[in-house]
Amino acid sequence: MSWVSFASGVLVTVFAYGLLGSYDEVPELEPEDDEIEVSDYAGRLVTMSCQTCRKLKRHREVQPNLYQCTKCKREVDLRIS
Template sequence: MNWTDFILGGMTVIFSYAFYCAGMDDGTDVEDEDLGQEDSNLVVSDFSGRHVTLSCQSCRKLKRHKEVQPNLYQCVKCKRHVDLRAS
């Protein structure tokens, strides 16, 4: 066995693991939207339910957070709130 083959095999394993982990999604909050029906009393606000990646203090990792109010985020995994609003 050649050292080149050994190193190439190791790099292949590392790259395949990195692509596998990057493709995984922690979010289990799949929302079913019924686009066929329109509500007559639809309220539109400037709030956007966006997802950002923040450091979660409970999980101690970078996790996806969902914006529940303007500048108030909730961890998708542990449901802990992170308040970035001005005091």
């Protein structure tokens, strides 16, 4: 019985070392000054409940936190007043 426990312990140790031992940290690439990334909010689609359609519909972000239903074109304003 002790040989079975020893063998399974060795196998678990080898398996854990195989998974975690070969992990190489990937260096982060820093953007250069001429390659600054700008996130575009206009293309973001979210699923929200439309008050006009009375169903869950896709809404496109027109401005930051201002969404427009893709079906009925009603705008939903989530901005802080």
